[in-house]
Amino acid sequence: MNKIKLKRSILISLILIILISGGVWQLSRLPVPLFPDDYSTVVVDESGEYLRIFLNSKDQWIFPPVEEGIPKKLKVSVINFEDKRFFNHIGIDFLAVARAVVQDLKAWSKVSGASTITMQVARLTRAKERTISNKLIEIIQALKIENTYSKEEILRLYLTHAPYGGNIIGYKAASLRYFGKEPDQLTWGQASLLAVLPNSPGLITPTRGRERLKQKRDGLLDKLKARGIIDDMTCRLAKAEEIPNREVPFNLAAPHLTRSLKNKLNQDLIKTTINKKMQIQVNYLVKNYMEKMKQKGVNNSAVLIADTRTGQVKTYIGSNDYFDQQHSGKIDGVQIKRSSGSILKPFLYALAMDEGLIIPESKIEDIPVSYGAYSPYNANHRFKGVVTAREALINSLNAPAVSLLDDYGVTEFYNFLTEAGVSTLFRDAKGYGLPLILGGAEVKMWDMVALYRGLGNYGRFSGLHVLAKGKNGELKQLISKGSAYLTLNIIDDLKRPGLEYFWRDYSSKWRIAWKTGTSYGNRDAWAVGVSPEWTIAVWIGNFDGQENEEISGLNAAAPLFFSVFNALPKNYYQDFFAEPEGDLKKIKVSTKTGYRIRDKIINEGLGNLTDALVSKSAQPLIYSPYEKLIYTNRAGTYEVCSLCWDRDDLAKSLKLVYPPQVVAYLKERGNEVYTTLPHKQDCPSVSNGNPIEFIYPQQDSIISIPRGADGKYQKVNFKVAHTGKNSKLFWYLDQEYLGSTTGKHQKLLLPEHGKHTLHVVDNEGHHQEISFYIKINN
Known part of the structure; x- marks a missing residue:
């Protein structure tokens, strides 16, 4: 009977041990991923220079993990301060545990925790109270972490997620916020300071408790000296370094772009093509220039x-x-x-x-x-x-x-x-x-x-x-x-x-x-x-x-x-665009108008030509719309055509014949223009076109009449062109006679609000008419 009870007790004990072990094993499961993907978004330029660093969702500065070597000074300092046998244990340092137990028993209080770096990584994955059960969970998690990650990876996980005071998480953010430099540029004094900070980040930061922080840093430097890692001179110089008393703000370059990229891209690290040096230089030029423009009421650029x-x-x-x-x-x-x-x-x-x-x-x-x-x-x-x-x-x-x-x-x-x-x-x-x-x-x-x-x-x-x-x-x-x-x-x-x-x-x-x-x-x-x-x-x-x-x-x-x-930097060997090979050709064009001349005219030797470049793949250049063959009598008093010319009294020339509107403006500028001659009166052909054109307004124009500085409505300058020399025009507005003009045809008028018709006629019976609308602005 006693044997049966003993066996039963052993079985129950084994079951309890299995259940407890299984429970502890379940409680010690590692989160997947080990750390939540909640990092600062880092935007860099083409060379990796920081353009902007954003806070994460918890308003913390924490750089995303990167596959790069841990700086030697920081690595040595952290291991010597936190876990000197880090590379030799399996996640638990049994010698440190024994030493901690002895120290705690002697003091009847907690003196040393004996936590390895691996155990601290386990603790960082999820906030836990400092209890024996949680310590047991951390130990088991540390064993799992050691079985999953390499020593270098574990050390990087610790340094990336360790608290460094305030909202600064990770060694990279700490190095930049406290010293304004990358971790690989740290001195021994700075590396030692960062090594001791995570030990009590809530109590000791560079902005408060600075004396206690200095004592801990200097103690680590003494330890490094005693172990032959640094010499006496290096130790004394490192101790002489000031403890930072403020955080170094991150530079902000291309803020509009970086904000936009962060909102669009779900990435921790965003690499751009921006040249930070150029960005800062141009931004300086813009700010200085806009200070002057703001004095003129111009505020943005x-x-x-x-x-x-x-x-x-x-x-x-x-x-x-x-x-x-x-x-x-x-x-x-x-x-x-x-x-x-x-x-x-x-x-x-x-x-x-x-x-x-x-x-x-x-x-x-x-x-x-x-x-x-x-x-x-x-x-x-x-x-x-x-x-x-x-x-x-x-x-x-x-x-x-x-x-x-x-x-x-x-x-x-x-x-x-x-x-x-x-x-x-x-x-x-x-x-x-x-x-x-x-x-x-x-x-x-x-x-x-x-x-x-x-x-x-x-x-x-x-x-x-x-x-x-x-x-x-x-x-x-x-x-x-x-x-x-x-x-x-x-x-x-x-x-x-x-x-x-x-x-x-x-x-x-x-x-x-x-x-x-x-x-x-x-x-x-x-x-x-x-x-x-x-x-x-x-x-x-x-x-x-x-x-x-x-x-x-x-x-x-x-x-x-x-x-x-x-x-901007320049290429001294190319100051402008080179002529494209194979896509330009020379053509002959009129020296007066820059258009092609018809072969018939060229063959008669009447066109003045010059070379011009055009694209080989372009459509053929149009023929000149202005240069026309003109046939007149030898005296040049009238034009003739094949229906009325006398071959014994015939002259031929190439003239620039511009529309009447163009002629009017050329005359105003004192340019000599060809004046249309009357056609031979007994010619059976149709007259040679209407020499009258309206310059302003034109058909169906809507004309808004503003008030002048004196409060009165301004008159509209109506303009008409006539190709004839010393031509005379008679003006009619809504069939009411307004008078005549000679040579230069303009009239200042102020028609009433509404639709109107303007009619002009010359002394040879040519006439033109347009309709327009007057809008009187109140």
Whole structure:
């Protein structure tokens, strides 16, 4: 019976031992993952320099673990302070446990815990009270950790997650926050201080209890000296080092970009293409420049710089002051939508070259034209009659650009913009219409840099990227290499602001193809340009859309643009774009108009020709719309044709025959123009066309009448062109005779509110009539 009871007791004991062991084993299960994935998001530049470090969800500074060697000084200091037999035990240091038991029994209190680094890793995985049962769990967990991880991995886990006072977790955050340096740059004194900090992080930090902290650090240094790890001089110098009394703040570079990347990407470490040195340098230039602009009521700016060859973004400045709450400094000016002003014009001219509509030397009309209710004007409200395409683009003339867009096609230009990467067009082409080329659409700086980079890459468009492993979009050849090159050479010649006006006189001159833009109402000022190395965009304005006369592309954005461009590194072996091989050819064009002349005229020896470059892949250049063969009698008193000429009294010449509106403006500027001669009166053919054209207004115009400074409504200057010399016109408004004009045909009128008809007739019976609408503004 006793044997049976004994066996039963043994069995019950074994069962209890198994149950208890199983319970302890279950309680000591390691969490998976060992530590929660809750680290600071770290954003770095192309070289690994910190741009911004974010707090984790618990408002702690804790760097994500990285596969890198632990600095020797820190490693030696931690092991000698915490666990000198770390590399020799299995997670439990039995000698340390025995010593701790003896010390605790002698003192009748807890003196030493005998925790190894591995046991401390176990404790860090989950907060536990200091009890015997929890100690047992830590021991078992330590055994499991030793069985799972290498010694180097365990040490890294400890150093990455150990508390270093306040909200600082991990050796890397501690090194940067207390000393402002990477862990591999620590001195022996600094490494020793970090080694002792986790021992009592809540009681001893560099900002309080500094004497006790110094005693512990110095004690460790003495231990290192006694063990022959450091010499006496090193020990004394390390002890002389000051204990830090404050935390070193992290630098903040590219705050708008880093915030955006953190919100978009679920990554602990985000590597970008930003060049931190360049970012800081350009940011300094922007801040200094905007201090002056703020005195003029202009408060916001943005700058974006990309590598032209790779599309990598190197500088990203969303605003001149991220912390300026009064002026909405946290708005990202690189990504917000603003009116484009004139910065889209170069692309239209390049596309028009590909279509064969123009070359840089082509003459295009510079006159006011009404397209229904839309009447574009040049910025200075002046017109020259005709200008070369080069001159029109350099001077950013509005009337020629709108006329060119009308010829090229709004839909075709709209399609190019969307295909090239402009992401902000939310209407269809018809919804934007002709104003699209003058700022009628809102664009992002990001897209504009991508657009100009595409022009700088000889018409190949592929976007930008800012992540180190990012890619540009699909490469698309949307403009021919030759037309892109010709356009770049035009906008390289724009007049620069201030002292930059004389840039060609300097030996250190650097070329860049660039363009300014100013939105309607002076709300947005742009300067965007591209060199073989850099593509740069500058925007100046107010985020709230406030108008200001100081906001203009040339006066506000361009000075900062060139300040930035001049500060960037340059390639001394390539100051500008090389001529593309195999995509340019020479053609013969008229020296007077820059268009092709028909072979018939050339064969008769009447055209003056010169060489011009065009893209080989462009459509054939159109024939001159202005140069015409004129047949007259020898005296040159009237024109004749095949139905009325006398071959014995016949003269033939090639003349520039411009439309009446163009003739009127050329005459105003004192230019000699061909004056149409009357046709031979007894000719049976139809008369040679109507010599009258309305300059302003045009058919179906809507004219708003403002009040002048004196409070009275201003009169409208009605203008009519006539190709005849000393012509006389008779004017009628709504069939009421207004009088006549001779030579120069203008009348100041103030019609009533509503629809009207204006009729003019010359003394030979030619006449023209238009309808328009007057809107009286109250």
